[in-house]
Amino acid sequence: MTVAVGDVLAERSVHLDRESLVRYAGASGDFNPIHYRDDIAAAVGLPGVLAHGMLTMGIAIGTLGEAIGDPARILEYGVRFTRPVVVDPETGADLMVMAKVGAVEDDAFRVDLTVTFAEATVLVKAQVRVRA
Template sequence: MTGVTAASLEIGQVVAEAGFVLSRDSLVRYAGASGDFNAIHYRDDIAKSVGLPGVLAHGMLTMGFAVQPVIDWIGDPGRILDYQVRFTRPVPVDAADGARLAVVAKVGSLDVDTVRIDLTVTFDGTTVLGKAQVRVSVA
């Protein structure tokens, strides 16, 4: 237990920050773990044939890692009560250089025993998720 209580937090406070580097290996690993084998996540030729710049990260992979800094902060994945995102921008993953993403988690609102954490996830200076909100139990 981390001993986090709503009274110890302020709206706007940054509770966690982290950087993630995705490689093509990360996408293959996520495809296998999740069962999402859509070829736009590992084949440039297929991605380009449907009008994409190249291989993209799975949106659900981005959603999956973006909440991890919050879990590390609160200390227990079972304290996540609700988690939602909107996929607003694709994340192209270069075969050689991969893709670097940054996550900032801030207190959005406070209740008696829950707190809403708002995530900002950026790639190349722009956000890739909208309305990324995590409701966390702090009881």
């Protein structure tokens, strides 16, 4: 795969609803009630029920995995969580993901993932090193 700095490899929007959170909780085993109970989320000072951070991270890397064709080419992946994704009980939440080439090496390239919710960045330093 030939890439250049600035190439956008993938973009997508993912809609999350409360059912998405329940399904992820079942798959991951993370049944923390801040991910499905408004009263518990409010009691601990959160603005509402939050999407699991690892779900957000997984959606982001999944976007790139599809674009490069073989997810086994992913060598490293790291992020910092900056803002929560609040999943409204009626309207849900829409995540926007963009994967853009940030650097190119001889045998690999770095992809910078931009992940936003409600026009705010929710992951920073979301970088993936991919075997060329």
